[in-house]
Amino acid sequence: MADTSQGGDQGFFGTHDDVHEEFHSKPIPLSQRLGFAQPALVWSGFGIAFICAVIGGLIQQGLGTVDAIIAILLGNFILFLYSAVIGYAAGKWGVNFPLMMKYVFGARGAVLPVLVLAVLVTGWFAFQAWLTADILRVAFGLEGVVLVGVIAAIAAIVFAVPVIFGIRQMANVRKIAIPAMVLFVGYYMITRVIPEGGAIFSQVGTGEMAFMTGVGMAWSTFVVSGTMTGDIVRYTRTGQQAVWVTAVAFIFSNAPFMIMGALISAAINDPSVVYFFDAKAASVLIPLVVLAVLSNWSTCDACLYNAAMGFTNVFPAFNWRSAAVFGTVIGVIAAATGIIGNIVNWLILLGLLVPPIGGAIIADYYVVRREKGFSVGRDAAINWAAIISLVVGVVIGYWVHVTFPNFLFGAAGIISSFVVYVILAKVAASSLGAEVSASLTGAEAEQATAAASAAE
Helix, strand or coil: CCCCCCCCCCCCCCCCCCCCCCCCCCCCCHHHCCCCHHHHHHHHHHHCCHHHHHHHHHHHHHHEHHHHHHHHHHHHHHHHHHHHHHHHHHHHHCCCHHHHHHHHHCCCCCHHHHHHHHHHHHHHHHHHHHHHHHHHHHHHCCCCHHHHHHHHHHHHHHHHHHHHCCHHHHHHHHHHHHHHHHHHHHHHHHHHHHHHHHHHHHCECCCCCCHHHHHHHHHHCCHHHHHCCHHHHCCCCCHHHHHHHHHHHHHHHHHHHHHHHHHHHHHHCCCCCCCCCCCCCHHHHHHHHHHHHHHHHHHHHHHHHHHHHHHHHHCCCCCHHHHHHHHHHHHHHHHHHCCCCCHHHHHHHHHHHCHHHHHHHHHHHHHHHHHHHHHECCCCCCCHHHHHHHHHHHHHHHHHHHHCCCCCCCHHHHHHHHHHHHHHHHHCHHHHCCCCCCCECCCCCHHHHHHHHHHC
């Protein structure tokens, strides 16, 4: 693991001479990579989220316990595969999501998709802050839209502080948030799930949710940040480490907590109980609320971190701190107004808009670039092949979702975007700007460095 105790802009847990720039505009050199453990800790804290348990409960109410567990496992496995394929490339070459987009879509072509995802992940930041206010409303019977809006705005500001002042503080939040969520789930397992025994597995759902909708809800919880996973896994030393970090995020963190949410929902067995708060005694309710809020904090600041990484690359005048403040302001407004309150519709929207971007990334890296990887850039300012494939992916994805609502939303977008990009890059690469240039990006992979050292 690299020594990050000295030096300048070193990212995660290191020092920053340039206002926490976080390598926002350049690949991370191998000498500054951190290996597996610390990126895995950050991704795990991101994935172990209160909202994941809540979504697991919603899936259980719609599908029944057994089908919900299967849907959650399948959805998270799909999410893992999708994110790992993108993460491998980011981890191998040390590039964040905006840089990856510039290499794929061209310097100008990347602006719109990077901005779209930065705004979407800011929406997640806002949702987590709004959720915090709504948790307090439900738990303590608070009344008034204005009061809830003010609480949501305050939560957004507080949650943003670790991102604005450095990722070292984000790591400290995770050291509190992960145990908090474990205690939250542990309480319900001991007091609700275990006493109910095997009876919870016989519960059936309302029948109002298709099985693939449940799968789609599970996989689209992190489809935005999964697409942007390079912002975290670029700190690993190899692509293989990045894949394992992604596994920690989704297979070993997100999926278990979604399943726990499904089991808790089944044990309570009352759709009128919101956020699992069926306890009446303040001595029990208050600690549960505190634990839930701490979990939200961990997820919320990670969303803002992703957003700030995008904003610093879209707006050249922004340094890291100003980008984080910009995202915070948008998030505060969105949280206070509660414009993102319907979680099901929000997940479907993400599942339709984001996967085609991933399809283009995967096609460019594994088919067009091959062994060159991200060591070289793209001369064309706009890669029209990637842009066209993105548009086609969104349109086809939406059409499939409307026409075949039981089909996994998002899958059609990935497949169609991938296929269209490959075809266009093969038949009209030069005219569409899909050719890879000979100009070096500065990104380095461990294998390449080792080969060069051996040659010397």
